[in-house]
Amino acid sequence: MxxxxxxxxxxxxxxxxxxxxxxxxxxxxxxxxxxxxxxxxxxxxxxxxxxxxxxxxxxxxxxxxxxxxxxxxxxxxxxxxxxxxxxxxxxxxxxxxxxxxxxxxxxxxxxxxxLSDMPSRDEALRARLTAEAERDGWHALHERLRAIDPDSGRRIHRNDAQRIQRALEIHELTGLAPSVLHARDRDRRNAxxxxxxxxxxxxxxxxxxxxxxxxxxxxxxxxxxxxxxxxxxxxxxxxxxxxxxxxxxxxxxxxxxxxxxxxxxxxxxxxxxxxxxxxxxxxxxxxxxxxxxxxxxxxxxxxxxxxxxxxxxxxxxxxxxx
The missing domain is CATH 3.40.50.300 (P-loop containing nucleotide triphosphate hydrolases)
Known part of the structure; x- marks a missing residue:
């Protein structure tokens, strides 16, 4: 024991x-x-x-x-x-x-x-993504996410604007797929x-x-x-x-x-x-x-x-x- x-x-x-x-x-x-x-x-x-x-x-x-x-x-x-x-x-x-x-x-x-490796919010980037969604629709941004990161695209619903925006923000700020960073965060927390x-x-x-x-x-x-x-x-x-x-x-x-x-x-x-x-x-x-x-x-x-x-x-x- x-x-x-x-x-x-x-x-x-x-x-x-x-x-x-x-x-x-x-x-x-x-x-x-x-x-x-x-x-x-x-x-x-x-x-x-x-x-x-x-x-x-x-x-x-x-x-x-x-x-x-x-x-x-x-x-x-x-x-x-x-x-x-x-x-x-x-x-x-x-x-x-x-x-x-x-x-x-x-x-x-x-x-x-x-401590998380996730980047902080970027208000200017978020404003741009919101403007793109108002022009093209959140479904179009979801398709972009699916092309960048199929795992996140499957996990996040096409109507979930907040999570779509955050995933695209993470990708643009880091150049990495959000699912990769989330996996790293899980491994870090376990370690x-x-x-x-x-x-x-x-x-x-x-x-x-x-x-x-x-x-x-x-x-x-x-x-x-x-x-x-x-x-x-x-x-x-x-x-x-x-x-x-x-x-x-x-x-x-x-x-x-x-x-x-x-x-x-x-x-x-x-x-x-x-x-x-x-x-x-x-x-x-x-x-x-x-x-x-x-x-x-x-x-x-x-x-x-x-x-x-x-x-x-x-x-x-x-x-x-x-």
Whole structure:
């Protein structure tokens, strides 16, 4: 009988759902360490607007992968995957349980599924293909696809405009048949399969309105804590701009535009709250698409005990077999 794989906990949830507080409670009741899965918390000097744990919280429960980059430096999903695997291996080597928590779904996907070789969307190319379809019809573009890639032509229905467009886009951008790239992606995912047992727990309020209220309240609290001054300090740096991923983070982008004179502060606050709600919506859509997720209602009492029960029932092994 083969030994059980080392365990990992994914603590998931939309923004403002209470993930960090729950993670800290779990660390104190499990032999665990937290690894942050947040594309904004990696940056130094971006503390208030990212809801980064304060010094007291970090003393109780240290977080790996926060404050590891200057905002002027790029940090990619590939960087995160490499760093997260190294942290998980370190925690396992210490005989402890890694607890990964954060709201960056791209990072969770990159870690679990690996990185795709598929090209990104090309809006100009898509517009041209759409214009050709309006002129010649999607059936004509489907015939073109069948000539380029018979496998994709058989798999994609002649009325499925979205998939026809994406397949032709992939071919024009790469020069390769989409079916070839899809096969490569499957092989890559199989080769990069993680050697761990993963327990996924998602925490969110049952009512959407509750989450919306939390998001608005949290942003007001951030402003009271000095978020505007934090962004002002970043704005004063000549090496930072809205072209950088760090400054496109929700809240920072809108206040930067306020400082640029593009909108009033009240408009910036309204747009930041709206953007946060849209982010939460995308996060929840992704979470609902996942398999084997244990959902918890953040409004219920004793949520820590519920999470502990889910983790214990998963019978995760901590550390390496010696």
């Amino acid at each position: 083969s030994a059980r794989k080392p365990g990992v906990v994914f603590l998931l949830g939309p923004t403002a759902s209470g993930k960090t507080g729950l993670a800290v409670e779990l660390v104190e009741r499990l032999d665990a360490e937290i690894v942050s899965v947040d594309s904004a918390m990696v940056y130094c000097g971006m503390d208030i607007g990212t809801a980064k744990p304060d010094a007291e919280t970090l003393a109780r429960a240290p977080h790996a992968l926060i404050d590891i980059r200057d905002p002027a430096q790029p940090y990619s999903a590939a960087d995160f995957r490499a760093d997260a695997i190294a942290e998980i291996e370190r925690i396992h080597a210490a005989g402890r349980l890694p607890l990964l928590t954060g709201g960056t779904s791209l990072y969770f996907r990159a870690l679990e599924d690996g 990069s399969a993680l050697p761990w047992s993963i327990c996924k727990i998602a925490v969110a309020p049952a009512r959407r309105q509750t989450l919306h209220e939390r998001i608005a309240q949290r942003f007001r609290s951030m402003l009271a804590q000095g978020l505007y001054a934090e962004v002002e300090k970043l704005y004063a740096r000549p090496d930072l701009s809205l072209e950088l991923p760090s400054m496109r983070a929700v809240g920072y982008r809108q206040l930067w535009q306020v400082m640029d004179g593009d909108m009033t502060l009240d408009e910036g606050i309204e747009k930041a709250v709206f953007a946060s709600r849209q982010l939460a919506k995308r996060q929840l859509t992704w979470l609902r698409s996942l398999d084997d997720v244990n959902w918890l209602d953040s409004e219920e009492k004793n949520i820590e005990n519920q999470a502990l029960t889910k983790i214990k029932n998963a019978r995760l092994r901590t550390g390496a077999v010696l």
